[in-house]
Structures are given as C-alpha cells and as structure tokens.
Amino acid sequence: NCSSLENVTIKNNGTIGVSAFESSSTENPATYVISNVGLIDESAFANCSAIKTLLVDTCVGNIGQYAFQNCSSLENVTIKNNGTIGVGVFESSSKGNPATYVISNVGLIGGSAFANCSAMKNCTIKNKGSIGKSAFANCTALENCTIKNNGLIGESAFANCTKLQKVRFGNQVGNINRRAFYNCVLLD
Numbered sequence: 014n015c016s017s018l019e020n021v022t023i024k025n026n027g028t029i030g031v032s033a034f035e036s037s038s039t040e041n042p043a044t045y046v047i048s049n050v051g052l053i054d055e056s057a058f059a060n061c062s063a064i065k066t067l068l069v070d071t072c073v074g075n076i077g078q079y080a081f082q083n084c085s086s087l088e089n090v091t092i093k094n095n096g097t098i099g100v101g102v103f104e105s106s107s108k109g110n111p112a113t114y115v116i117s118n119v120g121l122i123g124g125s126a127f128a129n130c131s132a133m134k135n136c137t138i139k140n141k142g143s144i145g146k147s148a149f150a151n152c153t154a155l156e157n158c159t160i161k162n163n164g165l166i167g168e169s170a171f172a173n174c175t176k177l178q179k180v181r182f183g184n185q186v187g188n189i190n191r192r193a194f195y196n197c198v199l200l201d
Contacts, residue, residue: 019063021045028052031077036060042086047072053080055099062086069094076102078123088132090114097121097142107132111154116140122148124167130155138162143187144170152177160186166193175199 015037023029023046031054042065047053052074058064059082066089069076078099081087084106092098092115100123107114111134114127119138124145127133133152136159138144143164149155150172160166161183171177172195179201180194194200 018061019043021047023047023050025050028054028074029057030054032056032059034058034061039063042066046070050074052096053077055079056082059083065089067091072096075099078102079104081106085109087130088112092116092119094119097123098126099123100145101125101128103127103130105129111135121145121164124148125150127152139183140164143167146170146190147172149174157181159183163187166190168192169195172196 018037019039019041035056043063044066046068048070050072053076055077056079062085064084065086069092072094075096076098079101082104085108087107088110097120107130112132113135115137117139119140121142122144126148128150130152132154134154135157138160140162144166146167147169152174155174155177157179159181163185164187166189168190170193174197177197178199
C-alpha cells in the first residue's frame, strides 16, 4: 500500500515475495523495471493501478499467480522470462488506453494469464512452451497477435476476442486445441 510509488527499478538475484508491492499506487503514471529476478511471487504487484509501463527483463524463475492482476493502467508490457507465467498473472489488467504486450522466452503461459485484459490491442508471443486454457480469453480489444511458439495453444486460449482480425503463426506452432479462437468473429 505504498501510495506514492511512481518509478521502480529492481535488479535482484533473489525473490520478490508474496504481495510485496500489492496495492501500491499513485495518481501519476508509473514505470516498473524488473531485471535479473529469480522469482516474482504470488500477487507481488497485484492492484497496482498506476503501472503504465512494465519491463520484466530476464526473470529466470516463475512469475507467480496473480502477480500483476488488476493493474488497470498497463499500456506497454515486455516480458523476457525463462520460467513460467502463472495462472491469472495479468488477469483483468489493461483496461484504459490501448495496450501492447511482448512476451518472449517463456516456458509456459498459464491458464487465464491475460484473460479480461480489455485494452490489450496487440500481442507478440515468442515462447518455448504452451499457452494455457483461456490464457487470452475476453481480450475484447485485441486486434493483432503474432504467435511464434512450439507448444500447444490451449482450449479457449483466445475465446471471445471479438476484435481479433489477424493471427500470424511461426513455422513451429504445435497443436491448436478446440475452441482456441471461439467467437473471434472478425478473424480471417
């Protein structure tokens, strides 16, 4: 509940613990840069409503469940993570201005990880593992997505992305499960 945090830079070889920065916010747009972290634990930055720009650079471990849930101002997100993105990590984030997410080197994107990010407009996924069930479901502003992964695209992964027009696949996409693009009515 640190009410004045605007710019945070963390270079840490250890762990950012459970709920460490939860509900820290400010009225001004905030930038968080996190690099060389071993683990970002559960709900570590949940409800930080002022984070506008987030760079997670070389997180060698996991990003725990709900770590950035309800970060409603997110617009620019870049994640370079050698571990996994847990369940619901960004669920219900990015609700204001159009947002762009770039996700690379991730082992697994967990279920509902980016679900209900209603302002996510563009997404690039370059990961090594699977995209979990409902991972991007209900991202109603998502228009373009590039997927370069060699794993599974889970059931309902992009369901109800009603503005999704283009999906570009790399040459090594694995299986695409049922209903992965359900109700993507504008998809060519």
